[in-house]
Amino acid sequence: RVENSDSRGALIVLEGLDRSGKSSQSNRLLSYLDSLGHAAELWRFPDRTTSVGQMISAYLSNKSQLDDHTIHLLFSANRWEKRSLMENQLKKGTTLIVDRYSYSGVAFSSAKGLDVEWCKAPEVGLLAPDLVVYLDIPPEKAAERGGYGGERYEQLEFQRQVAQYYQALRDSSWKGTLLHSLDVFLCKPVSQMTMAPQLKSSAFLRSFWFL
Ligand code: FDM
Numbered sequence: 096r097v098e099n100s101d102s103r104g105a106l107i108v109l110e111g112l113d114r115s116g117k118s119s120q121s122n123r124l125l126s127y128l129d130s131l132g133h134a135a136e137l138w139r140f141p142d143r144t145t146s147v148g149q150m151i152s153a154y155l156s157n158k159s160q161l162d163d164h165t166i167h168l169l170f171s172a173n174r175w176e177k178r179s180l181m182e183n184q185l186k187k188g189t190t191l192i193v194d195r196y197s198y199s200g201v202a203f204s205s206a207k208g209l210d211v212e213w214c215k216a217p218e219v220g221l222l223a224p225d226l227v228v229y230l231d232i233p234p235e236k237a238a239e240r241g242g243y244g245g246e247r248y249e250q251l252e253f254q255r256q257v258a259q260y261y262q263a264l265r266d267s268s269w270k271g272t273l274l275h276s277l278d279v280f281l282c283k284p285v286s287q288m289t290m291a292p293q294l295k296s297s298a299f300l301r302s303f304w305f306l
C-alpha cells in the first residue's frame with residue numbers, strides 16, 4: 096500500500112443521472128487504484144447513515160414531505176457534516192472516490208425550479224474535487240436499465256430536466272467558488288466501456304494525483 100504521507104489523496108467525484116452506472120464505475124475505479132497500491136475509499140452522498148441522512152432517505156422514499164429548499168439544505172448539510180473527516184482522509188493520503196456530490200445537489204434541486212445560484216451557495220467552502228467524471232447517459236437509456244427503484248426522483252421526465260442542469264454545470268462559471276479548481280470531463284455512456292478511458296491511463300491519473 097502506498098501511504099503517500101507527504102502528499103494528499105485525490106478527491107474524485109462521479110456524477111450522473113440515476114442508473115447511469117456511477118456505483119459500478121466507482122467500484123471499478125476503487126479496484127483499479129487498489130491494484131496500483133493506492134490507499135482509496137469509496138464514499139457516497141447522500142450518506143444515509145447519519146441523522147441528517149435518515150431524514151433525506153425518508154424524503155426520497157416518500158415517507159416524509161419537505162419543502163424543496165429544506166431538502167436542498169439537508170443534502171448540503173449532509174456534505175458539511177462529513178467535510179472534516181473528508182479533509183483528514185485526504186491529508187492522510189487516502190484517495191476518496193465519491194458517488195455524487197455538490198453537482199447532484201445543484202442539478203436535482205435546480206431541476207425542481209429552484210434558483211441555480213441559490214442552490215450553489217451552501218456548497219461554497221466544501222472541498223472541491225480534483226476530478227469530476229460525469230457519466231453522460233441519455234435519460235431514456237438510464238430508464239431502461241432494469242427500471243428505477245421507485246424513489247422520488249426516479250422518473251424519466253424529471254431526469255431529463257436534471258440532465259439539462261448537469262450540462263449547464265459543465266460551464267466553467269462554478270470554477271473558483273470552491274477550494275480548488277474544478278474540471279469536468281465528459282465520458283462515453285458507460286454501457287460502451289468498462290471504465291472511463293481517462294481513468295485507465297496512468298499518465299492521466301498522474302496528472303491530478305499529487306497536487
Ligand atoms: N440527490 C443527491 C439530490 O437531490 N441532491 C444531492 O445533493 C444528492 C447528493 O438523491 F436522485 C438525489 C439524487 C438521487 C437521490 O441518490 C438519491 P442515490 O445516489 O440514488 O442514493
Ligand code: MG
Pocket residue numbers: 113114246
Ligand atoms: Mg438512486
